[in-house]
Amino acid sequence: MSKLLEVNNLSTSFFTKFGEVKAVNNISFDLEPGQVLAIVGESGSGKSVTSMSVMRLVAKGGKIVNGSIMFDGKDLAKLSEKEMSKIRGKEISMIFQDPMTCLNPVFTIGNQMEESLKLHFKGMTASERHTKMLDMMEKVGLSNPEERLKQYPHELSGGMRQRIMIAMSLLCGPKLLIADEPTTALDVTIQAQIMDLMRDLSEELNTAIILITHDLGVVASIADRVNVMYCGEIVESAPVKDLYYKPLHPYTWGLLKALPRLDMKENELQPIPGSTPDLLLEQKGCPFFDRCDHAMECCRDGKPPIYEVEKGHFAKCWRYHPEFKEEQ
C-alpha cells in the first residue's frame, strides 16, 4: 500500500544555554492511510517533539536540524509557513492532553468550529457550515449540539471538551489525526468513552491516527503499529501483536515486565533499574546502556543501528547484529 506519511532521518534539537538537546535523534517511520500508529515511551523521550515536528510547530529555541517528512508527496520539513498553514487543521490535525490549550476561552464553541471551516472551505455557505458542524457534534456523541455550539469552553467538562476537540479536528476531513495523550487527564470511565469514540471514528472515516501515550493498555486496545521511543530515538517498531508477544528490545522487555495486569494476580513486577540519562550529555553508545541487563562491551562505545529483525519489525540493539551470539 502507498504511504501517507514517511519520516526519514528526522532530528529535532533545542538549543539551550546549557547546550544542544537532541530531543528527536535521527528517527524514521511511516504510516499507511487509515492506520493507527502508537508512539510510547517515558516522559521526555521525544514523543511530543516528534508530533510537533510533523505539524511544524516546534517550540521556540527548537528546530528541525535534519531529515524529511513526506506527506502526500510534499516534504513538510521544507514547506513555507504559508503552505504549511493550508495543511494544518485540514489535512493533518491535532488534539492535545489539555483541550484548553487550543480552545479560546472568549469565543463560543460554534465560533471556533466555524473559523476552521471558513479558512479551509472558502466556498461553503453559512448554512452548509452549520449542518456540517451539527453532523460532526453528533458523530462524537455530544448531546444537544445546537446548545453546545452556543456555549463557552469553560462551561463544559473535561470529557466534553475533548469530544469537542475531536469534532473540531475531524471537521475538515483530515487524512491524519495526531492525538497527544488525549485521555491522560481524564478519568478511566471517560477515557473508555473517548477511546471507544476514536476506535469507531478511525474505522468509519478511515483517518490515520498517530496516538501518543505512555499507557501500554491503551495502545493494546487501538493500535495497528507501535513505535517505542527512548531518549529521542525509536528503539523498536512493530505491528502491535509482535510488540507484545515477541518484543525484541531490552527496553521493551523491561517495560512489559514492569507493568501490573489487572487480569492476573501475583505477577511479580520487575522494575527497570536507574533512570533515563540526561539528554545534554553526548551519548556515544546505546542510550539504554546503563539500565540494560543485557549490555555488552560494544553497547557502551557505539550506537547500535536499527535492524529489521523480521519483516516490519525493527529493533535498535546490538543483539540483532548478525554476529551476535547469546552467551550460555
Place this chain on the structure above:
Amino acid sequence: MEKKKLVEVKHLKKHFTIQNSGSLFKANKDILKAVDDVSFDIYEGETLGLVGESGCGKTTLGRTIMRLYDPTGGEILFEGNDISKLNTKELAPFRKDMHMIFQDPYASLNPRMTVTEIIMESMINDTDLPAEKRKERVLELLELVGLNSDHATRFPHEFSGGQRQRVGIARSLAANPKFIVCDEPISALDVSIQAQVVNLLKELQHKLGLTYLFIAHDLSMVQYISDRVGVMYLGKMVELADSDVLYSTPLHPYTEALMSAIPIPDPDVEETKRRIIVEGEVPSPINPPSGCAFNTRCPKATERCRKECPSLKEVIPGHFVACHLYEK
C-alpha cells in the same frame, strides 16, 4: 489467627463549606460532602487500596483519618482510641504513629534543605532520638529506601522523580510509624520507575510490619499492591473486597464498569473483551443525585435507586457492597 484492627472508621463525614455568588433567594454557601458516611476497618499489616475517579473523596478521606482535617461527623479509632475529637495537643502522641506520602514528592520536599535536614526535621518533630544518634539513623533510612550516604548532602532538585519519592518515603519512616497513608505516590512517575517505588513499599512493609492505606487512580497498580480494595464514588464507599475478588467478581455496577474501563496491556485480551461503557460523567458533589449517587449513570438503576440511598453491607463474608441489587 484473629486479625487485629489498627484503624476503624465509623460513619466518617467531612463536609466543606463552599462560597458561591449567591442570589436573592439562595444562601451564598454550599455544602460539599467530600466524604459522606464512610465506614471500614484497616487491619494491622495489610495494604488497603482506595480507588475511584478524581474528586470522589480519596484524598479527603486519607487526610481526615490522619486528622489533618477535623471530621464533620463520625469516629476514627486508632488502636482502639477515638482520635476524631482530640485537639492538637492530645493528638501529639499519635502523630508519630501515622504518616503520609504524597503524589508530588517535589512539592512536599523543602527545596532549600538537604536530604539529611529533611529527614532530621521529621525526626526532631516526631521522635525523642538523641542528637548524636540522628545522623546514623538518617544513613540507615537512606539505605533502607535504596539510596546511599552520597545522597545525604544533596538537595531535592538533584534527584530524579523516582529518587525523590524514595526521599519522601525515608522521611515518612523517620519516626517509625505504624500506619502510612500513601496518596497517589506513583502517579507522577514513569511506568519503569513506578514498579521500583511500589516494590520498595512492599519490601518495607514486610521488613517493618507497616500498614498502608494506598490511594491511586491506577487500578492495576492498586490491585497489585493491595490485600483489599475499596471503591469510592461521590464521597461514598460503594464496594470493598479482597483485591482479586474485586476484579474477578465485582458486585457494584460502578465497580464493574470501572474494571472494564481499564485497558489491559494485551492486544488479544483487548480484542475480545466485553466493554461496559458507562455514559455521562460524575455529577457535581455539591448537588449529588438523590438516592444512590450512581443512579444517573447506572445501567441497572430502578425506581428505588432514585429514592433511597443504599448502605454498605457485607453480602458475602469479607465482601461489602452498597447497592440495592444485593438487598433483600
